Amino acid sequence: MKGNGSKIKRTPSNIIFNLIAYSIILVLTVFCIFPLVLIVSGSFTQNSVLIREGYRIWPSVFSVASYQELFKYPAGILKAYGSTIAITVIGTSIGLFVMSMTGYVLQRKDFFYRNRISFIIYFTTIFGGGMVPWYILLSKYLHLQNSYVARVLPLLMTPFLIILMRTFISSSCPVEIVESAKIDGAGDFKIFNSIVLPIIGPGLATVGLFLALAYWNEWYLTSLFITNRDMYSLQFYLYDMLNSARFAQEMGMYVGDRELPSESIKMAMVVVTTGPIIFLYPFVQKYFVAGIAIGSVKG
Amino acid sequence: MKKIVCLLLALALSIAVFAGCGGNDNSSSGNPPSNTSGGENSGTQVSESGVDISSKAKLVMWTPGTAPRDLQRISGKLNEMTQRDLNATLEWNMYVDVQKLNLLLTSGEHIDVIYAANYQNYAVYAAKDAFLPLDDLVPKVSPALQEYVSTEMWDATRVGGKVYMVPCMWEEWVPYGFLWREDLRKKYNLPEISDLESIEAYMQGIKDNEPDMQVTGEMVSTYGSLGSHFTTWEFLDRQYKWADFRVPYGLYIDYEDPTKVINWWETEEFRNDMKMFKRWADAGYWSRSALANTETKQNAFEAGKIACDLAFNAPSGYANLVSRVAASHPDWELGWQPHYRVKQLATPNHATQNGMAVPASAEYPERGIMLLEKLILDEEYYRTSQYGVLGEDYEISEDGYYVAVGEPSSAGFPREAGDLWSTRNEDFMLYPETTAKVLKELNDEFRTYTRPNIWTGFAEDTTPYQTEKAALANVITQYLPPIQAGLVSDVDAEIDNLLEKAKVAGLDKIREEYTKQWLAYVEEHGLAK
């Protein structure tokens, strides 16, 4: 009987594999992180130097002025953080529950209409009325302007994640379990709630992660529906700041009276909005990196 | 079966709802709420001009730009005032690009007052009934406002014979001009800036002596009717007495004789100008990657990255730059040569440059007009909406100048941060001291050779060639800026290519139709000499 963490034998093929694996992953990691290093370094560089000399791996003239500038009026950023965190948590919880429920029904092979309903859901990814009719519906008829619902509702369910969930459930939840529960007299919802949900850990984690990320990164909904500054999403706060110069120019407005945000501040803003996720991510990671599948059917 | 019936019912219901949306809005606008009899409302529920304001209104106003940090605070102050005077709450929002403006108007959501301008498709929207006609509305609701705007200005905003916006009466000249570092010019003994040769000498001098600086930061701009163009084009405004440098479709309209319309892209002069830009590009006066540059020239100039700007916009912009630079780089000296001075022809802003319109979706158009009257003609409203709260956002110096409170970089509501350019009024305006001096000098100068603006008010009707225009837009965006930037190997060949592709997209049809409309406009407004 093998226990956890069985030793990996040092066969030649294993050694070769490790060589290949470690080097490829290393190269890709450097590839990914290189621009990020430039961003962080830019945020700590004095602004005029940044404009004149461009970005370096290490700031040529170190300065924390941008961060000081950003946090002089922290109220805006803090409110954006607050509302974004709250919406992410709430939206993800609701969305995850409903999508798992839907995915469960759709993978039940004894449900005659599952293919048709899957198609109905999937069809929305191909055809759409366009942005304007949807905007009219939400703002004019559902009155979602300056409402948090406008930031939650449109992202709540995506066909992609529902189908993904369906795939996860069907591969990790064998029919025998469901059947034996039914024989015991359990209703479908109870089966879903008490039996299925607990064993689809990795699926929940994956879909939950994607959903949470969608909520965290959201700025488009805010730009359409929110004019109340206190309700800005975090990314929109950044986007607003980043684009004020470009907008002014595109609209041909003189930017004479106002200070435009500097290059360095823009970079600092990126660091501030992305930072916390970096710290959160390792905790969610364990669901994927664990060598042993959670809830696989044993014997 | 039941399921299908239910679905159909729901569908039918929603169609009915949608169908109702466009039509209804027109019927509900313009009707004042009926006079409530009975003594519940106190006597002050009728405005001076006799408009009934006894029911509470909810006004929504939109201006362009990114909202300053304290917009809500200032909007709140105005809200107090409108509740007091107009029995209406005020919500003030800002839209950040033309896409959003399109969305706001197309979706027909509740907006009572909105910014309108020729460079933001005023004429197109007016022609498509996006705005309410104001011919009868303004005199009825606000005789004071009707009086305040001159007849010429009202007429200048007419589209299809009707007035659709309240124009800005503040006389303003906003030429582009050549901006340079006077301290660097003196340092390297370069000739005084006057004609083209001196400018070239300056640029070459910088190139030779300041290897760490870029000479200019010219880039692609998408502003206005021209669509995509390289900013060097704006430099040419100094050379030609044309009706405007923004005349589109490669046309040239002569200022002195507006009936003279020339196909400019086909002429020798155009080729020569483009070759001049190529010479400059080859000399390295702007980056070879300039077409991809998104950094504003202003930022680059203030950071000391570039030494001049071929087309720096506006006297007020220059004045502000001077005062900012005085603080950040006291050893610098700046110079600005407005294009108007070079060609001795100045045209003030047209009436349709900045205005306020009432959308067709307005729920309280009369109250909206009253709000405009207050914003323009009432000092308290004016000062609050433009400058903020006295003592918190600004002070007034002994000489009557505007003084900002606190650091400009951390101001919650800097001067005119709400972009209410349409409601500016000379009587109430406050200038910062340096701005005042610079502006006064320049404006006085422009006044000596100012002449009427004949082109900017022309309302082009694009419906006959909408499709071709879209196709042409793509041709222009792809081929024109590289030519204007001189970043092509063979100027003549590229211009020929541009013309060929443009003709395929429908250039001739567009030009023909446009010229026809223009000549009719000239006839109608008696502009021919």
Added chain:
Amino acid sequence: MTDGQKVLKAKSKGKGRFLRELKQNKILFIMLIPALLYFFINNYLPIIGIYFAFTRFSFSGGLFGSPFVGMENFRFLWESGKLSMLTINTVGYNIAFIFTSNFMQILCAILLSRIGNKYFKKTTQSIMFLPYFVSYVILNVIVYNLFNYDVGFINGVLRSMGSAPFDAYNNPGIWRFLMVIFYLWKQIGYGTVIYLATITSISPELYEAAEIDGANVFQQIRYITIPLLVPTFITLLLFSLGGIMKGQFDLFYQVIGNNGVLYDVTDIMDTFVYRSLKQDFDIGMSTAAGLYQSVFGFIVIMVTNTLIKRGHPEQALF
């Protein structure tokens, strides 16, 4: 057919079937209500807007009050002479994106799942995920600072090594590769997660059994891991294909922007339409363009799904 079979066959059609199904699986239907309601409101109601594509919009008329103009709004698509170039670019890039990104993501997932060192695994995976958070607006700033002719990072390095600087922005040839690389940069971490999760749910007993039989790492990957990843890949593929005529608008708009020199190589449907309609935003024309993209994607999907049904029937979406 026996009588019994005939009865069964008759029963499997029509109202009888539906009502029986409803009674039998009542709770399942109820469990579907939130999703169905959601999609009805958020997606199906606005579909009425497709009608915009066939009208000349007037503000006073609204949706149904504006005059009907048939296919007029579609004209600008083919009159520009660019439709074939755009189609090739859009589809080409999407296919390149789909296949390179999925290949790299599968590769990374497999490698990561097999790497022994926990800290290495966790760190590198987190890092690879980060680019997903960086919006294309910022990416553009970085790209410009890397590639620009005068003070770009790359040219700085080249100059210090004594070789001539490289004028990237005027050189259309390399941009096809660059766009794929940028897309890969942003998406690699994200997709790897999906495949990793799938690998995690593979029972380790399969690997143990294979090892006993003498299979080495490469063989295990080839015969166990990859086949079990195919269903996920097909799911992802089908989703991506539906949008094959739509593009990564953000990526192209931000990184290429107004640089016309590169358009022939990098212009896609979305950016083309955006620029055409920027000045005179016309909802009729933009909806028409969207409709074209949707129909195209629909046809591609129907064909692909049918093909997949023959090979892997469970993996077909419907």
